[in-house]
Structure formats: structure tokens, C-alpha cells
Amino acid sequence: MKKIVNAGSAVVIGTDTFRALNNFIKKGNYTSFVILCDEHTVQHCLPVLVVHCEALRSAELIELESGEMQKNMETCVQVWSALQDMQVDKNTLIVNLGGGVITDLGGFVASVYKRGLDFVNIPTTLLAMVDASVGGKNGVDLNTIKNQIGTITLPKLVVVNPVFLQTLDERQIRNGMAEIVKVALIRDAVFFKKLSLFRSSRSFINEETIVRAVQLKQEVVKKDPYEQHLRKCLNFGHSIGHALESVCLEEGRDVLHGEAIVAGMVMETYVAFCMKRCSKVTLKAVEKMALKYYAGIPLPDSIITRMKTHIRHDKKNVNGTCWFAIAAAPGQFGMMAVNDLTLIDKAAAHYTQLYNLT
Numbered sequence: 176m177k178k179i180v181n182a183g184s185a186v187v188i189g190t191d192t193f194r195a196l197n198n199f200i201k202k203g204n205y206t207s208f209v210i211l212c213d214e215h216t217v218q219h220c221l222p223v224l225v226v227h228c229e230a231l232r233s234a235e236l237i238e239l240e241s242g243e244m245q246k247n248m249e250t251c252v253q254v255w256s257a258l259q260d261m262q263v264d265k266n267t268l269i270v271n272l273g274g275g276v277i278t279d280l281g282g283f284v285a286s287v288y289k290r291g292l293d294f295v296n297i298p299t300t301l302l303a304m305v306d307a308s309v310g311g312k313n314g315v316d317l318n319t320i321k322n323q324i325g326t327i328t329l330p331k332l333v334v335v336n337p338v339f340l341q342t343l344d345e346r347q348i349r350n351g352m353a354e355i356v357k358v359a360l361i362r363d364a365v366f367f368k369k370l371s372l373f374r375s376s377r378s379f380i381n382e383e384t385i386v387r388a389v390q391l392k393q394e395v396v397k398k399d400p401y402e403q404h405l406r407k408c409l410n411f412g413h414s415i416g417h418a419l420e421s422v423c424l425e426e427g428r429d430v431l432h433g434e435a436i437v438a439g440m441v442m443e444t445y446v447a448f449c450m451k452r453c454s455k456v457t458l459k460a461v462e463k464m465a466l467k468y469y470a471g472i473p474l475p476d477s478i479i480t481r482m483k484t485h486i487r488h489d490k491k492n493v494n495g496t497c498w499f500a501i502a503a504a505p506g507q508f509g510m511m512a513v514n515d516l517t518l519i520d521k522a523a524a525h526y527t528q529l530y531n532l533t
């Protein structure tokens with residue numbers, strides 16, 4: 176088992192991590208436990224969890240419908256009401272068992288209920304294991320704009336156990352790979368090179384890769400927990416990616432977070448190339464990885480126009496200037512001011528041509 180500690184919050188990674196969870200629960204003296212899960216994790220993950228963790232067999236259960244559409248304030252109110260009905264006290268532990276939607280929403284719900292309950296994240300998707308469940312950012316979408324409401328509160332423990340990945344389908348694995356590739360591109364050239372040499376998506380599901388991705392994220396979070404400077408690097412691909420994800424959410428189009436972020440990484444790197452902030456070699460490396468594992472997302476003009484509206488409202492903008500986090504080269508992060516949004520049109524045209532989508 177690998178343990179990575181940051182500000183009193185530990186991430187344990189490995190197939191033997193239930194022991195750490197049991198020890199944590201024993202020491203915690205909690206009066207009750209509430210497990211938050213969705214319709215899929217209740218079926219695939221809860222049985223595994225309770226086999227290994229006896230204390231959670233008597234936990235109360237809150238089950239949500241799955242998917243990004245549930246990550247909103249209405250669902251939070253339902254969960255808070257359920258907690259009230261259960262008469263949980265301040266000494267209750269919330270256990271978020273699921274992908275990023277559950278850990279984002281559950282972390283937020285716990286961090287403000289009765290001014291804060293302890294919570295543990297047990298991520299069950301690759302994306303949540305390497306990214307969403309780690310680092311303390313949690314929250315929900317508002318009117319389909321991503322992550323507008325939230326807090327930065329660290330979970331008491333994150334239990335990353337690859338056993339849960341056995342029931343995850345190929346598309347969801349690739350979804351998680353996107354965040355592994357992202358963190359490698361901005362923080363570790365050697366790791367990115369290694370990922371580039373993998374022959375299939377299955378190669379990404381190994382403990383060593385998950386540990387490295389979490390280590391890289393934790394290093395950043397430790398240095399800059401509240402995103403004053405360095406943590407901005409984790410937004411690589413997310414300015415355009417989140418805009419695309421939000422527009423797809425509005426339209427009910429089936430695009431996953433990681434898929435949107437990969438498209439975002441390609442387009443933002445193209446913008447960086449146009450602004451002479453990265454080389455053609457870097458652009459090609461990002462494109463090669465995207466083409467190898469991800470289908471292109473069609474970008475009609477109507478979508479690009481709405482994406483630009485979202486980009487103008489991005490949380491990272493300062494005084495009307497958009498700031499993109501970029502990989503200036505593999506392993507090297509930089510920030511780039513983008514005032515000319517016609518570059519988004521150019522990047523979208525480039526992406527469309529790259530994938531032969533016309």
C-alpha cells in the first residue's frame with residue numbers, strides 16, 4: 176500500500192487499502208456512518224466495500240441517480256434533507272462511494288452540513304481515483320455551468336482501491352486516462368513519455384501509474400491548496416474543455432468529462448502554438464495521444480459560439496482577460512493570457528480537421 180499525506184488528509188492506494196479504512200474508522204469514534212452512492216456503485220461497489228469493512232454494514236445509505244445531470248443544488252438539498260431525516264449528528268462520517276460526481280457532490284454536502292461533517296472518499300472510477308477525489312475541491316454545477324458552487328475541504332481519508340475498476344467499462348477507463356495524461360503533460364516529462372509508449376488503455380490501469388498521477392497532483396495541492404498560483408496548472412485543457420462539457424450538458428449530448436478535457440487540451444495547445452508559447456513538437460505529442468485513444472467531438476458553429484460565452488465567464492478570468500493553463504512542453508506548465516477569442520474558432524477548426532470531422 177502507498178500512502179501520500181497532505182495537511183492531515185491521507186490518500187492510500189493499493190489493493191490492501193481496506194485495512195487503512197478500518198483503522199481510520201476504529202480510531203474515529205464516529206456515532207454513525209452514511210454512505211453516499213449512485214445506482215451503479217450501489218450495485219458494483221457497495222457489496223465489495225461491506226465485505227471488507229464490517230463497521231459500514233450498518234451504515235445508512237443514500238443512493239442517487241448516476242451522471243453529471245445530478246451534480247446540482249437540487250440533489251444537494253435532497254441529500255441534506257435525507258441527513259436531517261436520519262437525524263445525523265456532528266459526529267457522523269459521510270462515506271462517498273463513487274465516481275467524481277459522487278465525491279464532488281458528497282464532499283460539498285458534507286463540508287457545509289452542520290458547518291462540516293467528516294467525510295471519506297472511496298473513488299470507484301479511474302478519473303475519481305487520480306483526480307476528482309483527491310485535493311479537496313468539491314462542488315456542484317449551477318445552471319449547467321460546471322463547478323460554480325463549492326468549497327475546498329480535504330477529505331479525512333481517500334481510499335484508492337483498484338479492485339473497483341474491474342466493473343468499469345472501456346469508455347470510463349479512457350475518461351480517467353485523460354486526467355493522468357494531463358497531469359503528466361504539465362508536471363512530469365518522463366511520466367508522459369512512459370504513457371506515450373503504452374500500447375493500450377489497459378496499460379494505464381496499474382498501481383504504479385495511479386500512484387504517480389496522485390503523487391503529482393498532491394505535490395501541486397500541497398504547495399498551493401487554494402489555487403493562488405501553481406494549482407492553476409491543473410486546469411490545463413479545462414478552459415475549453417469545461418466550456419465544451421457545459422454546452423454538451425445543456426444540449427443533453429453524451430460527452431464525458433475526460434473526453435471534453437482531451438479536446439480542450441488539443442485546442443488549448445493549438446492556441447498556445449499560435450501564440451508561440453509551445454513548439455510544434457509539443458502540439459504533435461498532445462495530438463498523437465488524443466488521436467490514439469479518443470474519438471473526435473463534432474463542433475458545429477453553434478457550439479463554438481456558446482463555448483466562447485462559457486470561456487468568457489470562466490472562474491480563472493481576471494478583469495475580462497481569459498487565462499489558459501498550458502503545457503509549454505511536456506512536463507512544463509505555463510499560464511497564457513488569451514484576449515483574442517477568434518483563436519478559439521481557429522483551434523476548433525484545427526481540431527475538426529485533425530479528426531477529419533468535416
Ligand SMILES: NC(=O)c1ccc[n+]([C@@H]2O[C@H](COP(=O)([O-])OP(=O)(O)OC[C@H]3O[C@@H](n4cnc5c(N)ncnc54)[C@H](O)[C@@H]3O)[C@@H](O)[C@H]2O)c1
Nearest residue numbers: 215219241242274275276299300302306307312339342343
Ligand atoms: N474535484 C476535482 O478536483 C475534480 C477533478 C476532475 C473531475 N471532477 C469531476 O468529476 C466528475 C466526473 O467523474 P467521473 O468520470 O468519475 O463520473 P461519474 O461519477 O459520473 O462516474 C461515471 C459513471 O461510472 C459509474 N461507476 C462509478 N464507479 C463504477 C464502477 N466501479 N463500476 C461500474 N460503474 C461505475 C457511475 O455510476 C457513472 O455512471 C465531473 O463532474 C468532474 O467535474 C472533479
